[in-house]
Amino acid sequence: MAAEQGNSTPSKTTEIPEKGKLVLHQFAPQKDIPSHSAFCLKLETYLRMSDVPYENRYGMKRSAKGKLPWIEYKGQEIPDSSFCIDFINKEFEVDLNKDLSDVNKGAAKAFQRLAEENCYWTINYHRYIVTSDEYFKNSFPTAFRWFLVKMVRKNVRNNLHAHGIGRHSKDEIYRIAQDDLKAISQYLGEKTYFFGDSPTTVDATLFGILAQIVWAMPGSPHEKFATEECTNLKPYCERIKEKYYPDWDELLAKTKGSKADAAPAEETKEEEKKDEVEGETKEEEAEEDKKDGDDGDKAANGEAGGDENAADEKPDGESGDKGGGEGEAKE
Numbered sequence: 496m497a498a499e500q501g502n503s504t505p506s507k508t509t510e511i512p513e514k515g516k517l518v519l520h521q522f523a524p525q526k527d528i529p530s531h532s533a534f535c536l537k538l539e540t541y542l543r544m545s546d547v548p549y550e551n552r553y554g555m556k557r558s559a560k561g562k563l564p565w566i567e568y569k570g571q572e573i574p575d576s577s578f579c580i581d582f583i584n585k586e587f588e589v590d591l592n593k594d595l596s597d598v599n600k601g602a603a604k605a606f607q608r609l610a611e612e613n614c615y616w617t618i619n620y621h622r623y624i625v626t627s628d629e630y631f632k633n634s635f636p637t638a639f640r641w642f643l644v645k646m647v648r649k650n651v652r653n654n655l656h657a658h659g660i661g662r663h664s665k666d667e668i669y670r671i672a673q674d675d676l677k678a679i680s681q682y683l684g685e686k687t688y689f690f691g692d693s694p695t696t697v698d699a700t701l702f703g704i705l706a707q708i709v710w711a712m713p714g715s716p717h718e719k720f721a722t723e724e725c726t727n728l729k730p731y732c733e734r735i736k737e738k739y740y741p742d743w744d745e746l747l748a749k750t751k752g753s754k755a756d757a758a759p760a761e762e763t764k765e766e767e768k769k770d771e772v773e774g775e776t777k778e779e780e781a782e783e784d785k786k787d788g789d790d791g792d793k794a795a796n797g798e799a800g801g802d803e804n805a806a807d808e809k810p811d812g813e814s815g816d817k818g819g820g821e822g823e824a825k826e
């Protein structure tokens with residue numbers, strides 16, 4: 496099955512899961528929501544909504560595709576939250592979308608793409624470019640913070656530029672996010688779930704994204720817009736949280752002392768990246784930090800300056816370190 500999903504070499508698993516249980520590999524919980532990864536939270540929510548038993552394995556070990564989350568079941572390793580859902584549906588004979596009309600199936604797919612392929616990037620932009628220092632201070636009070644901020648900003652800049660959204664100004668990126676939130680809010684309307692009284696896959700997807708905004712981006716334009724202009728979004732998240740996460744607080748309590756938090760002997764992306772940058776001189780770092788600061792200031796003041804791109808000042812292909820992930824590298 497792993498091959499069917501387009502994997503390359505599966506990563507090596509060290510612990511044997513409880514017999515017959517599906518294992519969800521994801522980042523450790525944060526102190527405000529169970530995951531700062533929209534995709535990890537989506538997949539865990541889907542498992543809960545479809546009542547499939549699973550156990551969490553928190554850590555930094557990426558899938559064969561280099562990302563989290565991924566699942567493991569009876570020796571098979573499946574990367575990518577959507578491919579995981581396809582696999583779960585088949586294997587456990589569940590399908591939250593089974594009663595949807597074709598029209599709604601089409602709408603569900605469109606909203607999924609809006610959330611994951613567009614809105615998601617505006618969240619990364621806010622977290623890792625605009626407020627990276629603050630974000631890391633609050634979320635990752637580690638000795639390596641200076642290093643994480645530097646590497647993550649560089650990676651996120653490259654990714655945002657490659658996506659295209661990073662070529663817009665700060666105001667434009669926030670406006671794009673607001674348009675997405677408005678569309679979700681308008682479609683949801685007064686309904687309990689996106690398509691009525693029962694949850695479907697898109698509810699798990701949207702919860703993964705919206706929970707970031709309403710609970711884990713305090714003071715952001717996203718949060719302000721979602722709570723003040725789209726007043727049905729937070730209650731929607733609260734409904735899902737209440738119904739599917741009775742153990743919410745227990746999950747959050749796992750932030751400290753978790754496997755990921757302890758950054759074990761297991762090789763992490765951060766450690767790999769640290770090795771990569773050790774050759775850089777302090778002067779180079781200071782220069783980059785200054786540039787980041789200047790960008791941040793420009794962006795904060797809404798200045799276009801000589802460079803409209805709040806998120807990326809470098810032409811394609813110029814910077815190295817393309818391979819890593821987004822800010823989630825440290826989660």
Ligand SMILES: N[C@@H](CCC(=O)N[C@@H](CS)C(=O)NCC(=O)O)C(=O)O
Nearest residue numbers: 532534562563575576820821823824
């Ligand atoms: N399409 C993937 C996207 C997963 C993804 O982008 N995960 C991020 C965390 S939100 C990640 O692992 N980034 C790479 C990294 O952190 O190294 C899915 O649906 O699972």
